[in-house]
Amino acid sequence: MSQEIVLNYQLSDGTVRTVDARVGDTVMDTAIENDIDEVVAECGGNLICATCHVYLDEATAALFDEPDEAELEMLEGAAAARREYSRLACQLVISKELNDHTIETPERQ
Numbered sequence: 001m002s003q004e005i006v007l008n009y010q011l012s013d014g015t016v017r018t019v020d021a022r023v024g025d026t027v028m029d030t031a032i033e034n035d036i037d038e039v040v041a042e043c044g045g046n047l048i049c050a051t052c053h054v055y056l057d058e059a060t061a062a063l064f065d066e067p068d069e070a071e072l073e074m075l076e077g078a079a080a081a082r083r084e085y086s087r088l089a090c091q092l093v094i095s096k097e098l099n100d101h102t103i104e105t106p107e108r109q
């Protein structure tokens, strides 16, 4: 049985949506399943679109492995301004430590 946590998505207008998420899914999968429209994910998680750009805070970013070269390269092409802890949501696999953390979404992808 898969483990469930809750995850908060903070939209660009400040609204926060709290959703159930499964450990092992990605932050992108969970956004799509829950109609978080600010995560577009055009390429379906294949690391070729950068339309799943999200912002993390420092504590949340520390729960994931560092982005690899391919992800950093794709982030260069992100439509919204990049921040220190910008990531591509399709590369972020949910762990139970992520419970109740907040993922911020940019206003455009």
Ligand code: FES
Pocket: 028, 040, 041, 042, 043, 044, 045, 046, 047, 048, 049, 050, 051, 052, 074, 088, 089, 090, 091
């Ligand atoms: S969904 Fe395309 S890079 Fe993440």
